[in-house]
Amino acid sequence: MRVILLGAPGSGKGTLGERISRATGFPRISTGDLLRKAVREGTPVGRKAEAVMKAGGLVDDATVTGLVRDRIAAPDCLGGYILDGFPRTVAQAEAVEAIDPARPEVVLDLLVSEDVIVARLDGRRICEACGDVYHIVNKPPKPPSVCDACGGDLVQRPDDAAATVRERLRVYREATAPLQARYRAKGTYRPVDGDGFPEDVYSRAAGVLAGEGCRL
Numbered sequence: 001m002r003v004i005l006l007g008a009p010g011s012g013k014g015t016l017g018e019r020i021s022r023a024t025g026f027p028r029i030s031t032g033d034l035l036r037k038a039v040r041e042g043t044p045v046g047r048k049a050e051a052v053m054k055a056g057g058l059v060d061d062a063t064v065t066g067l068v069r070d071r072i073a074a075p076d077c078l079g080g081y082i083l084d085g086f087p088r089t090v091a092q093a094e095a096v097e098a099i100d101p102a103r104p105e106v107v108l109d110l111l112v113s114e115d116v117i118v119a120r121l122d123g124r125r126i127c128e129a130c131g132d133v134y135h136i137v138n139k140p141p142k143p144p145s146v147c148d149a150c151g152g153d154l155v156q157r158p159d160d161a162a163a164t165v166r167e168r169l170r171v172y173r174e175a176t177a178p179l180q181a182r183y184r185a186k187g188t189y190r191p192v193d194g195d196g197f198p199e200d201v202y203s204r205a206a207g208v209l210a211g212e213g214c215r216l
């Protein structure tokens with residue numbers, strides 16, 4: 001089984017991917033992780049990608065697809081794998097299908113309303129000193145604006161401010177619409193309600209996967 005995870009920033013896609021990975025034994029493949037690993041190890045692809053990212057650019061399709069091709073060929077992917085953050089474009093979707101054409105596919109699209117995502121991200125506060133993450137409603141620090149763990153100052157990342165989040169979501173929706181349309185037409189598209197507790201979201205996703213014959 002190839003499980004493809006779609007979901008906006010703040011949708012909880014990473015958390016869901018980890019849970020599905022634990023339940024199925026399928027590795028979760030994140031292209032962000034693959035790129036960081038290639039950079040860390042100083043491979044030819046990693047050195048090229050590092051130069052592009054340092055210049056503020058996006059790593060090209062062929063490079064990312066090459067990393068995914070090598071990762072999918074590893075023995076731990078034989079029984080199945082989860083793609084998180086890839087494909088992002090129809091061209092990348094076609095590339096995955098060309099690399100591994102016989103694999104049954106399920107596309108889980110984690111749907112969370114824009115207001116819920118804005119509330120999740122806008123309320124997030126991060127400790128400048130130790131990196132601990134708080135939330136003004138869901139996980140408030142005891143004294144306001146101070147880290148419980150180390151006493152450091154808590155700040156909001158500029159990316160998490162409401163106006164920025166709405167803009168990021170708009171960009172995400174525009175970029176993802178062609179992919180959603182493609183998978184709908186192909187018959188592998190499965191929307192999943194991403195509102196509520198992570199346990200409930202996981203149960204819904206697990207129900208969909210079980211319906212596709214996936215053992216959890």
Ligand SMILES: [Zn+2]
Pocket residue numbers: 127128129130131132147148149150151152
């Ligand atoms: Zn701290």
